[in-house]
Amino acid sequence: MGAAAAGDDELSAAIAGKAERILVSVRVRPLNAKELEIGDSSDWDCVNGTTIVFKHPPPGERALFPTSYTFDRVFGKDIGTRQVYELGAKEVALSVVRGINSSIFAYGQTSSGKTYTMTGITEFSVADIYHYIKKHADREFTLKFSALEIYNEAVRDLLSTDPTPLRLLDDPEKGTIVEKLIEETLRDQDHLRELLSICEAQRQIGETNLNEMSSRSHQILRLTIESSPKVYAGRDGSGTLIACVNFVDLAGSERASQAMSAGVRLKEGCHINRSLLTLGTVIRKLSKGGRNGHVPYRDSKLTRILQPALGGNARTAIICTMSPAHCHVEQSRNTLLFASCAKEVVTNARVNLVMSDKALIKHLQRELSRFVNLYWRLSSSTLGLGLGQGQGWETVIHILRY
Ligand SMILES: Nc1ncnc2c1ncn2[C@@H]1O[C@H](COP(=O)(O)OP(=O)(O)OP(=O)(O)O)[C@@H](O)[C@H]1O
Numbered sequence: 001m002g003a004a005a006a007g008d009d010e011l012s013a014a015i016a017g018k019a020e021r022i023l024v025s026v027r028v029r030p031l032n033a034k035e036l037e038i039g040d041s042s043d044w045d046c047v048n049g050t051t052i053v054f055k056h057p058p059p060g061e062r063a064l065f066p067t068s069y070t071f072d073r074v075f076g077k078d079i080g081t082r083q084v085y086e087l088g089a090k091e092v093a094l095s096v097v098r099g100i101n102s103s104i105f106a107y108g109q110t111s112s113g114k115t116y117t118m119t120g121i122t123e124f125s126v127a128d129i130y131h132y133i134k135k136h137a138d139r140e141f142t143l144k145f146s147a148l149e150i151y152n153e154a155v156r157d158l159l160s161t162d163p164t165p166l167r168l169l170d171d172p173e174k175g176t177i178v179e180k181l182i183e184e185t186l187r188d189q190d191h192l193r194e195l196l197s198i199c200e201a202q203r204q205i206g207e208t209n210l211n212e213m214s215s216r217s218h219q220i221l222r223l224t225i226e227s228s229p230k231v232y233a234g235r236d237g238s239g240t241l242i243a244c245v246n247f248v249d250l251a252g253s254e255r256a257s258q259a260m261s262a263g264v265r266l267k268e269g270c271h272i273n274r275s276l277l278t279l280g281t282v283i284r285k286l287s288k289g290g291r292n293g294h295v296p297y298r299d300s301k302l303t304r305i306l307q308p309a310l311g312g313n314a315r316t317a318i319i320c321t322m323s324p325a326h327c328h329v330e331q332s333r334n335t336l337l338f339a340s341c342a343k344e345v346v347t348n349a350r351v352n353l354v355m356s357d358k359a360l361i362k363h364l365q366r367e368l369s370r371f372v373n374l375y376w377r378l379s380s381s382t383l384g385l386g387l388g389q390g391q392g393w394e395t396v397i398h399i400l401r402y
Pocket of ligand 1: 028029030032077108109110111112113114115116117216251252321
């Protein structure tokens with residue numbers, strides 16, 4: 001089971017991390033009643049499971065915009081959320097039970113289906129996580145849940161009725177943390193369902209009170225999972241695995257992209273969603289290999305909180321949702337542009353393993369013995385001493401033990 005039962009090589013590799021690209025999917029919803037009412041028609045064809053094509057580009061536009069886009073997955077209007085989850089999120093989301101941080105994002109314009117998609121994905125992930133826990137009775141699991149919303153750069157706890165904005169703090173070990181954010185230890189799956197409905201209700205209150213807040217706010221639901229063997233297995237890696245999965249329902253992307261196309265500069269207090277603009281910039285910089293240059297994570301609350309998920313220690317999946325309607329073509333192109341940048345971003349996820357002292361000493365002893373063996377082989381072949389492999393290292397280990 002993951003790192004906990006991994007061999008030495010596998011364990012070292014898992015701890016060191018693995019670079020991989022963000023998994024990017026595009027989901028096109030069916031035309032809605034309003035779009036049908038005005039006689040709109042679908043501009044886009046999902047020609048196969050990975051390619052989406054713009055059907056009728058005017059001759060003058062052909063050179064300006066791509067007509068065909070390819071992603072890890074493309075889901076047409078007839079594909080249900082279960083399949084979107086299975087192919088576009090499951091593997092990434094379930095990494096959390098193996099000690100790997102993960103994040104699933106929904107990105108797209110207002111009413112393109114972000115909440116519809118994320119609600120299903122969160123439900124399916126939670127069910128699979130609890131199924132996994134049931135099947136691994138040899139391990140002790142602790143699950144914690146927190147939920148927040150970012151609206152106009154103010155962070156609010158969705159598990160609390162107190163609307164006071166929360167501060168972000170820099171922790172030298174944990175990175176950015178949200179001060180006073182409630183983290184509930186879960187009793188069981190029903191407890192989690194209860195908390196999810198509290199979050200939903202809190203968000204709806206915001207929507208009626210704060211004028212369209214829902215579509216202008218980002219919601220981050222975070223599940224942290226810690227597990228350790230119930231009985232010491234006596235093997236390397238029998239330590240504690242700890243990781244979190246974020247389910248992120250982003251604000252509607254339309255205003256941010258309009259602002260970008262109009263070249264409007266971001267200002268404090270204006271209506272433009274600063275977090276979403278910064279997210280776009282961060283993704284663009286990372287897609288150009290920006291990890292070596294400056295990436296402006298600190299320019300917004302969203303990117304500060306989600307920094308590890310964007311080019312850091314996490315596996316990430318982004319599902320970009322869009323309407324097929326002609327009246328939304330500009331927004332859909334912006335969404336596809338964002339998705340194209342996101343698929344170039346590389347993250348480096350590690351297994352977050354806190355080893356018990358005993359397991360850690362054994363692991364270090366093995367690593368040391370491998371190193372000494374290698375050193376001995378190299379030096380004996382270089383010096384022509386002809387000494388056998390392994391001679392001498394036992395003495396070093398023996399000395400280190402005491
Ligand atoms: N794939 C789909 N199939 C059927 N209906 C869908 C699909 N996606 C979205 N819808 C419907 O479209 C409407 C808008 O969806 P949703 O609220 O998820 O959009 P959104 O992107 O989250 O919007 P906002 O940014 O304003 O919060 C809802 O009524 C939803 O049920």
